[in-house]
Amino acid sequence: MGDRQDAETFNNLLAAFGMARGKLQLPCVPALKARYVQKVIALANLLEKPLTSAQVEELETAIAQELAKGFQASQHSQLLISFQPNPKSVEQLDFKITCQIASLAEFYEAALKDNFATDSDQLDRLETSVFGKHANARVLDLLPELGDPETTTILDIGAGSGRNALPLARSGYAVDAIELADTFCQQLQQQAKTENLPLSIIQGNILDPLLRPKLNHYALAILSELLVHFRDADQARLALAKACDAVSKSGLVLFNIFLCRPDYQPTIADRQVAQVAQSFFLTPAELESVMDGLPLELVDRHSVFDYERDRLPSSAWPPSPWFINWATGRLLFDLEPPPISLQWLLCRRI
Ligand SMILES: C[S@@+](CC[C@H](N)C(=O)[O-])C[C@H]1O[C@@H](n2cnc3c(N)ncnc32)[C@H](O)[C@@H]1O
Known part of the structure; x- marks a missing residue:
């Protein structure tokens, strides 16, 4: 049986x-x-x-x-x-x-709960857990040329958990932080109040025509890991045009964006998958037309991975567990070298 x-x-x-x-x-x-x-x-x-x-x-x-x-x-x-x-x-x-259908803000709320926090106590410590513990090395390296912090204003667009905005405000710069997601805005607000920092939070979407940063006002506008969330070249141009209008003459606009290798022809699938994985990219020709006519001159360009790896303190490297694969394009592509990578572009308003 x-x-x-x-x-x-x-x-x-x-x-x-x-x-x-x-x-x-x-x-x-x-x-x-x-x-x-x-x-x-x-x-x-x-x-x-x-x-x-x-x-x-x-x-x-x-x-x-x-x-x-x-x-x-x-x-x-x-x-x-x-x-x-x-x-x-x-x-x-x-x-x-x-x-x-989920918005970007909902995506962040869900990702934060799944990956970083199970209770509100942990959500309060996002600054040390989400995008990195330390300000971007590329941002810190610009500070010596900005002048006296007490008289210098900085705009941080897509400030996230404040890895740049908070330390800059702690150093005495007046920082305006534009941020879409409610969780991050609340946390930044709370932190600014607790530490009495010169940090103002503007909750909103930089792509919203009604959101207009102060004109001709800032010494530096930072767009760190913001354009990775965009969907087309027009959005990239709009955000850069607003950043450009916001900085004063000779002011700096620092942004990073995934750029495609010049010899790579991206497919439709590449572009769709990249958008879904926070890796929106442009080809060099597309970037040229995004920048065309904006009163910006390129000062320099660096690989974000190389720049940050070489300059961040070893305790702050890598900024997050996913950063290396993501910034080098290996998260999406199993081609060597990967066809896209995150690049820092520093521009000066002319
Ligand atoms: C990857 S995070 C980077 C945060 C921060 N800049 C950093 O480097 O740590 C991107 C941030 O931009 C915000 N963001 C995305 N699209 C935005 C938009 N259109 N307007 C304002 N903020 C936006 C997101 O909510 C998120 O907090």
């Missing part, structure tokens, strides 16, 4: 009563539709409920529709593929395809 109770026995019973239900959650990248369909086919096979060709066709259409809808709405949207027993046939699964 014992021998009969092996893997080959009771197949009928399992087919009739075995249940499978669950959910796949995938980033909304339209170019990955075929990969996602293959994943679902493989899953159904694994669960011994292979899809009929009609089901595959339906699945393809539904996945394509939801991917397009989700990606257009936000690069942080998720495709949800849920499956459950089909009440009419024990041999099939029912699939439901939807997309969940």
Whole structure:
């Protein structure tokens, strides 16, 4: 009797009563539709409920529709593929395809809770845990040429958890920090109040036409790891134009952006995946047209990875567990050298 109770026995019973239900959650990248369909086919096979060709066709259409809808709405949207027993046939699964649209601020709220904090105590310590413990070396290196902190104002666009804004304000610079995400704004506000810092928080989206930083006012505008969140060259130009208007004549605009190697022809899939992974990039020609006509002259350009690795104190390197792979483009591409990498560009307002 014992021998009969092996893997080959009771197949009928399992087919009739075995249940499978669950959910796949995938980033909304339209170019990955075929990969996602293959994943679902493989899953159904694994669960011994292979899809009929009609089901595959339906699945393809539904996945394509939801991917397009989700990606257009936000690069942080998720495709949800849920499956459950089909009440009419024990041999099939029912699939439901939807997309969940999430804004950048919601993405950060969720990522912070998942990766950095489980309670509000930890959320209070974001400055030391999210993007890095230390100000960017590239930012600190500019300070000697800015003059007396007491009379120098700095604009930090997309200030995040304040890795630059807080130490600059502690050094006496008057800092205006523009930030989209509520969690970061609250934390910066709290910190500025506790330490009585010359730091003003402006909650808003730099791409919002109604958000206008003071004109011709700052000695330096910083856009560190901000453009990585953008979706097209027009957004990059708008943010840089606003930064440019905000700094006074001869003032500095420091930003970083993923740039593509000149010899690499990015595909649509490359561009979509990069947006989803906070790695929006431009080709050198695209950057040239973004900068074209702006009253900015390029002072210098450096690889962010090389610059920060060589100059940050060893206790602050790497700034975060994901930084090295991300900044060098290896998070997305398993090509050597990777076709994109994060670059510092320092410009002077002319
Ligand atoms: C990767 S973090 C970098 C934060 C900080 N600059 C640093 O280097 O540590 C990017 C920040 O920019 C903010 N951000 C993204 N898009 C923005 C926008 N359009 N307007 C204002 N802030 C934005 C995000 O909420 C996030 O806090």
